[in-house]
Amino acid sequence: MDASLRPDPLELVCPAGTPAALRAAVDAGAHSVYCGFRDETNARNFPGLNFSPEELEAGVAYAHARGVKVLVAINTFARPGAVEVWRDSVDAAAIAGADALILADLAVLDHAAAHHPELRLHLSVQAAAGTPEAIHFYTETFGIKRVVLPRVLSVEEIARLNREVAIETEVFVFGGLCVMAEGRCLLSSYATGKSPNRVGVCSPPSHVTYGDEDGCLTARLGGFTIDRYGADEPAGYPTLCKGRFRTDNDYEDHLFGDPLSLNAATLLSGLQAAGVKAVKIEGRQRGKAYTAQVVRAFRRAVELVAQNRATDDIQALLAPLSEGGGDTTGAYQKTWR
Amino acid sequence: MPRALPRGALPAAIGTVVRPLPRLPLAIALTLAIRGLARRRPELFERLRSFSERPVAVVPTDLPIAFLIVPAGADAIVEVVHPDDAGDAVATARAPLLVLLGLLDGTYDGDALFFSRDLSIDGETDAVVALRNALDDAELTPAELIGVDGALGRVFERAVGDALRVAWRLAGAPATSMATES
Numbered sequence: 289m290d291a292s293l294r295p296d297p298l299e300l301v302c303p304a305g306t307p308a309a310l311r312a313a314v315d316a317g318a319h320s321v322y323c324g325f326r327d328e329t330n331a332r333n334f335p336g337l338n339f340s341p342e343e344l345e346a347g348v349a350y351a352h353a354r355g356v357k358v359l360v361a362i363n364t365f366a367r368p369g370a371v372e373v374w375r376d377s378v379d380a381a382a383i384a385g386a387d388a389l390i391l392a393d394l395a396v397l398d399h400a401a402a403h404h405p406e407l408r409l410h411l412s413v414q415a416a417a418g419t420p421e422a423i424h425f426y427t428e429t430f431g432i433k434r435v436v437l438p439r440v441l442s443v444e445e446i447a448r449l450n451r452e453v454a455i456e457t458e459v460f461v462f463g464g465l466c467v468m469a470e471g472r473c474l475l476s477s478y479a480t481g482k483s484p485n486r487v488g489v490c491s492p493p494s495h496v497t498y499g500d501e502d503g504c505l506t507a508r509l510g511g512f513t514i515d516r517y518g519a520d521e522p523a524g525y526p527t528l529c530k531g532r533f534r535t536d537n538d539y540e541d542h543l544f545g546d547p548l549s550l551n552a553a554t555l556l557s558g559l560q561a562a563g564v565k566a567v568k569i570e571g572r573q574r575g576k577a578y579t580a581q582v583v584r585a586f587r588r589a590v591e592l593v594a595q596n597r598a599t600d601d602i603q604a605l606l607a608p609l610s611e612g613g614g615d616t617t618g619a620y621q622k623t624w625r
Numbered sequence: 626m627p628r629a630l631p632r633g634a635l636p637a638a639i640g641t642v643v644r645p646l647p648r649l650p651l652a653i654a655l656t657l658a659i660r661g662l663a664r665r666r667p668e669l670f671e672r673l674r675s676f677s678e679r680p681v682a683v684v685p686t687d688l689p690i691a692f693l694i695v696p697a698g699a700d701a702i703v704e705v706v707h708p709d710d711a712g713d714a715v716a717t718a719r720a721p722l723l724v725l726l727g728l729l730d731g732t733y734d735g736d737a738l739f740f741s742r743d744l745s746i747d748g749e750t751d752a753v754v755a756l757r758n759a760l761d762d763a764e765l766t767p768a769e770l771i772g773v774d775g776a777l778g779r780v781f782e783r784a785v786g787d788a789l790r791v792a793w794r795l796a797g798a799p800a801t802s803m804a805t806e807s
Contacts, residue, residue, distance in 0.1 A: 336673060500747070575731065
């Protein structure tokens with residue numbers, strides 16, 4: 289293909305739960321890194337994770353010195369009576385020099401658009417905006433420049449959507465996979481009393497216990513047994529949506545979703561052809577070893593796709609890092625239909 | 626048929642050698658190392674917040690010892706005890722020693738080790754998660770842990786890194802590109 293006719297290379301958006309992970313992502317080839325503050329304003333509010341304002345400023349300096357952008361996720365929904373916590377985070381990210389904010393809450397979007405008009409706004413996957421009408425609303429009201437699409441659309445549906453919206457689209461291509469509509473799932477909230485959409489933690493570790501029972505690893509969330517793994521069986525995250533349940537007729541399986549990671553490496557070319565601007569790796573809760581390996585593999589893959597060449601088989605390379613030791617292309621192919 | 630050793634486990638003979646050794650000198654050395662680290666880099670312990678006073682047991686499953694750690698910065702305490710005597714811990718992480726060392730230096734991802742069942746945890750999960758995240762951000766090097774820097778520190782780090790890579794390979798530790806690359 290004539291180089292001038294090729295679409296722009298996919299932007300690789302990579303996770304950073306700590307300053308060390310940010311540096312690992314930058315060094316491994318990220319085009320952009322996303323991260324959040326050490327509080328309930330972002331959707332990976334795990335103990336020991338995330339950034340102070342000072343750490344974010346240092347991280348931005350490190351990334352910018354190497355030509356990498358930093359996107360700050362402030363993507364939980366503000367608590368009534370405490371919206372200033374979210375507003376303060378927006379202001380702190382602007383002061384730190386963030387290249388864009390990833391937001392979901394209407395009040396937070398309104399504050400950012402009104403007080404930081406120079407800042408790029410991305411609509412978080414937490415907003416679950418998967419229709420042209422919803423995306424138009426956010427674009428016209430708050431001037432968002434990019435939408436992170438919910439993980440419920442096929443590649444064909446994304447292509448159709450891209451023909452009807454004027455802004456950039458970003459999609460997840462690797463990592464943890466929510467099988468519910470993001471931002472609207474209440475399963476963890478039901479089991480623990482803490483809403484992931486407000487406090488930023490799905491299956492908070494404070495409510496998770498593991499134990500060895502009859503030779504099986506038993507995972508519980510808020511006192512509910514959600515899975516029992518045999519001695520050599522790969523484990524998954526302790527989320528209700530990936531739990532194993534028994535029905536009335538004694539059928540036992542992962543009824544909502546299997547404990548697998550999303551891996552759309554084989555679909556990068558199709559996603560680019562569908563008009564996607566950026567591809568995102570999930571995993572701010574993961575260690576820097578995960579970050580470095582996944583980012584390195586996907587950077588090579590997006591470069592090969594940009595050259596119209598076949599990607600390496602990175603499925604096997606990344607399998608040891610995957611939840612449950614396996615992966616799926618999720619809704620992108622909808623093979624279950 | 627004898628049960629296969631866990632991935633990365635040391636030969637049983639090493640446990641036999643370690644068993645009679647006095648534990649107090651190792652406990653004192655590790656306590657001093659962590660307190661020294663806290664004085665040099667106090668920000669590392671800010672990540673632990675309310676978890677800094679909660680004792681966590683780290684148990685190398687291939688050795689007859691356990692490390693009972695209270696990660697309270699400059700007041701940190703490390704006790705080296707028999708695995709059965711780590712009952713004061715609010716949470717326990719278990720894996721072969723070489724796997725635990727790979728977690729400490731950031732070679733391994735904790736979630737991946739958990740998925741593959743190379744690492745197990747019980748007790749208060751949040752205490753283990755907080756400690757894991759703080760360690761992952763720390764980017765600890767062997768030289769930094771013992772307070773050696775400069776050329777001597779670099780030589781020490783290279784030697785420990787080379788030795789660990791050989792040990793991971795010989796012991797069949799879980800594969801990662803970082804554990805095997807030279």
